[in-house]
Amino acid sequence: EPICSNIIDTTNKLLMDRLQIKRDYTWNPVTNEATKYIDELIDNSDTRYKFRSKLQLPFVSPDETYSFSKHYEIHWVHRFADKLSLFFEAPRNPLLDKNSEGWLNCHVLTPLIDDCFLTCEEIQIHRGEEISLASTERKNLLRDDSETYVDEDPQNSKPISYKHKILREMKDQLDRLLKRLKFTRETIKWIKNIVVHGINQGGLNGKIYAMYYDNDLQYYFVFETCRYRIGTTWGSIPESLMSLKDILRLKEDINNALDIVKKIKLIALRTKSEDLFTIDNLPETTLVSRCDDTPVSDISDNASNSNESNNFPASDVSDDTSNSGNTPDLSSEHILAQSKLPEDIINDDTAEILNFVETKYKERVSEEIMERIREKKLRDQNLSLDNEVPLQGNNNSSCDSESKSPTNVSPNQRAYTEETGLDPWIKSETSESPQSENTDNHIIQDNSLEIQVTAPNKNRLYQYAIEHGINPKEFSIITEAEKNRWAMGCFRGDLERDIVSIVVE
Structure with a gap:
């Protein structure tokens, strides 16, 4: 499993195969x-005598003056x-x-690690107490393979990987930097x-990790x-020196x-x-992951195809705002123009990165678009409510199902049903809103108007509820996720499942 939400451990082969992205990090050789x-020491490590004889020889030429900055690393090797x-x-x-x-x-x-960095004024070695052997023994944990710790209690035998702790600490250090x-x-x-x-x-075994931040994907790799390993036998001297x-x-x-x-x-x-900008406030032109090469129009097309597969009339999101002069430009060209990187940066990204970006952020792009559309609809509804004139008719605000049953339909309402495919009860609920109603009724009216504006899918749900004896006003209590999903037409199940889930909520 992942270490946390935004740290990707490339040594986790199952995770990397699932993500289908490739990352590599190698060190340049030091000579x-x-x-x-x-x-030279490894070549003379066959016997203890040869090894000691090599160590007795001076590692600095007698004709050369010792310099700390120049000869310290050789001195460090000799001392270890x-x-x-x-x-x-x-x-x-x-x-x-x-x-x-x-x-x-x-x-x-x-002698192996700390002393090597004595020449580096800006580097300080920091040891994490939570990784220490002493702290694990205080917690009555047994060490297993120098990496994983298991509780002695058989009822709590879940392994504790201390590698995850050091990687989280590395992330915190990188964030601060x-x-x-x-x-x-x-x-x-x-x-x-x-x-x-x-x-x-x-113990005597160690692993060295490296971490960097990918600002395109917003993940830590x-x-x-x-x-490395410090051996306990003479034959392991070459391996110990290679560390x-x-x-x-x-x-x-x-x-x-x-x-x-x-x-x-x-x-x-x-x-x-x-x-200048900071890592928390990147300009739009540096965010490849915010808007990938997939046009925004493809998202709407996919939503329409999903509706057609479920035998629902597809709703075009852009139709609801096309008649307004204040409608924001939600075309794919406009969105991509705001967040497109220079070509030299895009060319550096591999196909695997773009595929990962597409699967990770397409939903985020669609949610941002729908949020802007929803705000526009709410503004239009508020304006329409302020200028609305009360209609003549039955002003009774009771929710009696008998008086508002679909069987009591006037000829005009029946003609309206045949023309639009909507239930006349819904039409009366969305149109009859006298100004003398109380605040609660106004709130219900707002929800009804919103459902009427967002095209036929929600009205179909109302009609289904009435036919099955469900109070349609319960549909006004819906989550934002359901609103966005309905508006985009992205129904992921059949109609019966959506009705049941909403009533339960």
Whole structure:
């Protein structure tokens, strides 16, 4: 299952297959004097004697003066390798014991991870207490595979994945960073290069994760960049030394992300304030996901096809507002023109992204359109009610089904029924609204008028209710979702199911 609503773990193969999107994140290889020294140590790790002899040789040429900025990484590699050698030379190898978290932090993790970043003033290592072995033991949890924890109580055997906790913490860190930045239309393209990292350490095993934010899809993508392991036998020395290269690549990737942040800040200082925006207030032209390449007219066409498949008369949403001078332009060209990206950005997106955007945001686009149409209808109804003249006829506001039964229909009403296909009782309910009625009756009248305006589907529901002995006024209590669904004509079931669900609500 997903970690949370907007974090996508790319290591979850089932989730990625269901989403049908492809994302990849790889590190660039790091080659410097430190990596060369690591290879030399691995080549001399056949025996303890050769390994110790290599460590006794100076790692800086005698003719060269030691420089902290230049030689520190080699010094860091040498110190960690010497620490490992001491473990295996000791009468009792402490790596074979069940050590506490504090011992591992001091003697293994700190020399491996923390010490590597001493040259980076802007990078600080933060350890999450909720991931620690000590906290899990206090909660009487057993460790399983250094990643998943299971409660001892057989009645509560659901696994607890602590990987999810560190990924949520990474998301919070990335949110705090992005919300402090101000972007331009050019620098917003670099947002995927702003990556935060996290290490999930379980005993002597570790995994390094990377996360970035996709502003097009508005999702956080998480990648497992590498795994490392500190071995407990002499034969695992090469594997343990290879973890040093992983930490060096992590350091390089973090520095690259910091460089991107510095460039974005520098460009923001040189840009006018009116041309800047934040991640929470992106301009419409940068939101690919808000309006994809699918025309808005296709949404209406799909709704009409759905109505035809259910033998309902299709209702064209644009017909209700076509006669008004204040009608907003809801054409597909107008919507796309407001939120279309430059071609150079669109070309960078793959077909998988566009398919995902289409399935995720088509409903959001249709809801925005229907909200604007509904507001326009309410304004028109309020104006019509203010200028309405009371009609002559029966002003009785009682809901007696016998006096308003469809059997008591006048010839004029029967002719109206044959011409429009609507029940005459509905016509009288929507037209008879004397101004002397109380406030509650006015509210019911507003709902009736709204249903009359939104074309024949709702009137058909009224007619069905009357024929089956259901009070039609109960239809005035409907949800916004049902209103939007009726207005678009997107009936997803048969008429009987819709009637029952509304009466229950």
